[in-house]
Amino acid sequence: MKVPDTLATAFGAPFEQCITQFAVDQGLIPDLASIQSPRFVARSIVPHVIKLSSLFNRDEKDQASGLNPYWKQSAHPAHLRLAYFLYFMPSNLFRVASIWSELARLGFQWQNKTFQAVEFGAGPASGACGIAAGEIYHSIQLPKQGSWALIEQDQSILNLGTQWAQTYFSHLGLPEWSIRPFHRKLDPLQGFLPPRAPKFNLWLMSYYLNETQNDPQKLAATLLQDWSNHLEEEGLIILVEPALKLQSRRLLELRKELLIQIEKKKTHGIQVLLPCLGHQACGALSAPEDWCHEEVTWWRPPYFRKIDKMAGLDRKTLPFSYLVLIKSRRPREEILPALAGSTPTSRHRLVSPAHSEGRESEFYICGNDGKRKARARPKKTLESENGFDRGDILIGADLRGDRNSGRIDSFQRKI
Ligand SMILES: C[S@@+](CC[C@H](N)C(=O)[O-])C[C@H]1O[C@@H](n2cnc3c(N)ncnc32)[C@H](O)[C@@H]1O
Numbered sequence: 159m160k161v162p163d164t165l166a167t168a169f170g171a172p173f174e175q176c177i178t179q180f181a182v183d184q185g186l187i188p189d190l191a192s193i194q195s196p197r198f199v200a201r202s203i204v205p206h207v208i209k210l211s212s213l214f215n216r217d218e219k220d221q222a223s224g225l226n227p228y229w230k231q232s233a234h235p236a237h238l239r240l241a242y243f244l245y246f247m248p249s250n251l252f253r254v255a256s257i258w259s260e261l262a263r264l265g266f267q268w269q270n271k272t273f274q275a276v277e278f279g280a281g282p283a284s285g286a287c288g289i290a291a292g293e294i295y296h297s298i299q300l301p302k303q304g305s306w307a308l309i310e311q312d313q314s315i316l317n318l319g320t321q322w323a324q325t326y327f328s329h330l331g332l333p334e335w336s337i338r339p340f341h342r343k344l345d346p347l348q349g350f351l352p353p354r355a356p357k358f359n360l361w362l363m364s365y366y367l368n369e370t371q372n373d374p375q376k377l378a379a380t381l382l383q384d385w386s387n388h389l390e391e392e393g394l395i396i397l398v399e400p401a402l403k404l405q406s407r408r409l410l411e412l413r414k415e416l417l418i419q420i421e422k423k424k425t426h427g428i429q430v431l432l433p434c435l436g437h438q439a440c441g442a443l444s445a446p447e448d449w450c451h452e453e454v455t456w457w458r459p460p461y462f463r464k465i466d467k468m469a470g471l472d473r474k475t476l477p478f479s480y481l482v483l484i485k486s487r488r489p490r491e492e493i494l495p496a497l498a499g500s501t502p503t504s505r506h507r508l509v510s511p512a513h514s515e516g517r518e519s520e521f522y523i524c525g526n527d528g529k530r531k532a533r534a535r536p537k538k539t540l541e542s543e544n545g546f547d548r549g550d551i552l553i554g555a556d557l558r559g560d561r562n563s564g565r566i567d568s569f570q571r572k573i
Contacts, residue, residue, distance in 0.1 A: 169462075174461055176329045180321070199464060204468045209241075248462060250285065263573075264494040264573070273305070277362045278362070284319075285363075305338070306338070311343040359390040361385070367397060368408065394482065395481075409479050411443070451477050453475050453477045497553075505525055507525070530561040532566050
């Protein structure tokens with residue numbers, strides 16, 4: 159995914175100053191010097207980052223058993239919270255901001271006069287803060303005023319998230335964004351919001367759905383019912399999930415179920431926007447061993463690089479799976495003006511990195527006709543070594559050959 163430099167470099171010293179000062183003010187770390195102390199980081203942060211990392215990668219548990227309630231599983235929940243806050247929160251923040259930036263890159267403009275957003279399974283408000291960063295560094299013209307509802311089952315992480323969102327919104331120059339915390343255990347089978355809840359125009363779930371155990375058919379039905387009752391016209395839905403095969407495929411299964419149910423009941427007015435740019439059958443899901451993910455690269459905060467080094471991790475590149483939908487009756491080419499002049503059959507997205515094969519580039523593309531391997535001769539550009547990158551959209555590609563050895567002789571444009 160292409161991320162502008164303004165966003166990729168937005169987590170340097172000023173961000174570090176903001177997050178570490180906040181951690182001191184909240185009593186999470188003793189003082190500003192501790193984050194610079196190898197001894198403190200090695201003892202109080204790194205082991206918990208490693209523990210959480212292995213939990214999230216499902217190294218220790220069988221995949222189906224889920225993660226809950228990891229905040230209380232440890233003898234030192236405060237250490238786990240600190241590790242999550244300093245390490246996983248900024249990573250998810252950046253992932254969500256990158257998705258916002260992809261909307262901006264394709265020309266998406268906010269249509270509503272208001273901005274009322276909800277994050278489910280908010281943890282430390284990573285997603286809400288990601289939208290704020292996305293809006294500041296690659297705007298889609300949100301109104302100045304906004305409100306967030308944060309819904310979370312764990313009181314301590316919710317309190318932390320509420321305080322942090324306030325601090326970070328101000329840091330970014332968004333003091334008119336307000337936050338309301340809701341301490342709740344969500345039950346997807348009962349619906350995500352009570353009937354009396356208001357309508358929102360942004361619905362965000364970042365790394366939350368994989369912690370629910372419900373089958374895609376039921377989940378799709380609940381979500382569509384909730385979006386029908388609690389999402390404004392032109393409201394956006396952003397779902398972000400791990401790039402792991404099982405969790406990613408669960409998101410693809412959910413997309414499939416949503417499309418089946420949307421098709422049955424056309425009144426929903428819900429459309430898939432990203433990453434697929436259409437309602438075609440998922441190209442990855444058709445192969446049992448395949449899945450779909452994106453990657454973004456950022457300049458990590460300096461303290462984060464030290465944690466990575468000590469923990470033997472490398473989160474310079476952040477993978478994730480995602481889905482963006484909208485409740486709108488406008489054609490997709492009007493919602494994403496960069497697609498103007500194209501049709502669903504004329505659009506293909508690169509869903510893998512491109513590597514050189516002699517004078518050609520080879521990669522996987524996905525479009526209306528499914529996923530396939532293809533080669534093309536790159537035009538020399540400054541954008542990347544071989545002219546093609548994961549996430550690129552090719553319009554009007556002249557494709558021949560079969561699924562395993564396709565060839566693109568020419569294309570009208572690359573976005
Ligand atoms: C991996 S964290 C993600 C937090 C944040 N959204 C992010 O992107 O970093 C998942 C969060 O969902 C919360 N959660 C899981 N199941 C929940 C439920 N049934 N009701 C409310 N919150 C839940 C967990 O407590 C946890 O804070």
